[in-house]
Amino acid sequence: MGVPGATARIDRPRRAVAMMVFVVFLDLVGFGIVVPILPYYVRSFGVGDVFIGLLAATYSLTQFLAAPALGRASDRWGRRPVVTLSLAGSAVAWTVFGLGDAVGEVAGPAAGVAVLFGSRALAGAMGGNIAAAQAYVADVTPPERRAGALGLVGASFSLGFIFGPAIGGALASETAVRLASSLPIPATRFSLPAFGAAAMSLAALAVTLVALEEPSRRRSTGERSSLVADFATALRDTDLRGFVVAFFLVSVAFAGVQVMFIPFVADTAAYRFDASAAALLLTYVGVLGAVNQGLLVGRLAKRFGSARLAVVGAALLAVALAALPFAPALGGFLPPVGGPAWVTRELVALLAVLAVLSAGNGLLNPSLATLVSSNASAETQGTAFGVTQGAGSLGRTVGPPVAAALYAVADWSPFVLGSVVVLPVIGLLIEAVRRR
Template identity: 35%
Template sequence: MRNRFGVIFLTVLIDLIGFGIVIPLLPFYALSFGAKSYQIGLLVSSFSFMQFIFNPIWGRISDKIGRRPVILISVFGSFVSYLIFAFANSLFVLFLSRMLAGLMGANIATAQAYIADITPPEERAKGMGIVGAGFGIGFVVGPFIGGILSKFGYNVPILFASGLSLLNFILAYKFLPEPKGHKYGVYRSNYVDSVFEIARDKILLFLYFTFFVITFGISINYVVFPLFTKDMFDFDASHNGLLFGYIGMIGVLTQGYLVGKLTKKFKEEKILVAGTFFMGLGLLGMVFSVHFSQFLIFATFFTFGSGITTPSVLSLISRQARAEIQGVTLGFGQSLSSLARVFGPSTGGFFYGNFGHKSPFILGAMAMSLSFLLAIGIYNRKNSKSR
């Protein structure tokens, strides 16, 4: 099982390194085609919007035909999307490439379903944490590689990302087997029946809403975090790069190591409650920090909280679902997460520009307070059900 863990981790890691390479370059590349600021915003959102639509669809397809073919198709599609992106000759083609990337990048739920297939319920959060660690490393390494290669032209790092996706496809094709725990094709009902089955599960809907609020609270700060440190501590791009690197490494350590240790001692419901508390505390602490040392402590609280929260809620969603519909169930979770990432950054930017540089963090803390209450509700519901 360790070998399969390693391969699926590597698949997610290479995929996210490619994504991390492209994202910081995207606004500059779009500007070279004469894009206006609102068009750049739409370009960024188009990726998440396509993921919002296709995450549950890919998940459902993987339930029917298997995890391996869906992962292979999506990774190869990412390779093609990066090629189109690198050789785009107009803003229209740029949009097409990012929409294709979003469509093909809607495979995270399938990777999570793969983890669910090969892990017992008590180790599910640890498995989800390993996928999350791949995210964290990708977002740290990707922008670093992109920054170095961009000196040779904007399309050079994008071609490198395309090459990574091709390498990813070759490795997955050779080393990623279909999980033995997944009996695809057994569940014969159609996609609509699956949706209605999910919609009737009140605890699952509660978990979905909690996941949406958590992701929204996190993504509010994506855009404004560098602006906030610039206004508060006079940080430049290099300072923020180091700060993001630190935050990324805390996230990797938390999801890749600490989650596994914590789930051996505590239930995921308790970890979810603790995680949302630390996230809210971190956001409020950052707002009222006077010195950078204080800010760094609370940023660590926030990162630790988000690192234990996301794998826990994903594990609870997976454990709530029947084995035959893991893909579509986790797909809807990732779809809501993508929707939160569509609205979160634009909301944060609007609040920052209109209500002051502390307002997005306060809004995020309010979202985390709601998440904390929802997590307590999930804990009480699960406990009352088990009695």
């Protein structure tokens, strides 16, 4: 696909990376704000929980369709215009999402649910801007520092999911609704978090317009291609094909586990966690992810290389997924644990497994992104990231409903299947190490 590793010209590359990471962080905080209220929002319309899964699939499906197009557009027209457009679209999507219950009161529950689906479809399409953000970071970062810079983008994801749900919970509280009741907006426990997410997108848009500089680089001048054509081109390219498949498989495994993790810790006799306790677990995983991707990946990649790091990350992820449903049994092999009564051996075992899972995911994702960048030419970075992000979105569309169906049969099965799905990724990455 051309000469990889070329860096675009920009006056202050470190500042440019910091600004883009901050923009992604603000955008992901907005996404995380809505996470705590989403299931309850759907249920408020009197529909079944299946609509929760369908709503999540709608977001991922439109992200799958849009990510390659946005990545390709960023190659041709620039990273900054695409990020600007997508953030403005996200602000509109979250605002409309917050109006769903008001529409439902006037036009009926079916209309309200339709508003939710329409807004989530738009939000998913605009969520494809991550491809442009990754391409921007790759543009302004030399190859030897690219893994660390892309790791910071991954860390911003983790930080967004640490702060976002906490803000969303606060905005959904009775106190927040009471304080906002005098404002000229629909103030409910569902609308306020959605409007908060819109505000975060607008804040990210302001930072982009004021502080984000477009790098000077060679632009793609090729003819417009289709989603199918982009994927076909990537799958024919021996340097990119394995990474596209890897993004898909990892997303299938990880998205399925994310969806069923909360039901697992709520249903398992050794835990019986409520929503607050489960949220603390997610915060724990998010903090570990931020540390792994923000501090460790860059240093380790310089010493061992991104390909080897990706292999280790995939192996750790496979082990952790297989061990997760058996954490209560593994806790039985640990010595007695002192401290408060709630600190049990089963909990310690679960925290250890989650630490391995976070380490595996933290090493794998930025390393995969770095490998994609190093195998794409300077003018096709956005297209390459768009295709791989599209493959990831497709995996996040497939994984949750499959995992939910398996969980109904046997609670351990989605986790073990996730581990099995990751095994071919290890083989693909070992082949990448061999070629390099």
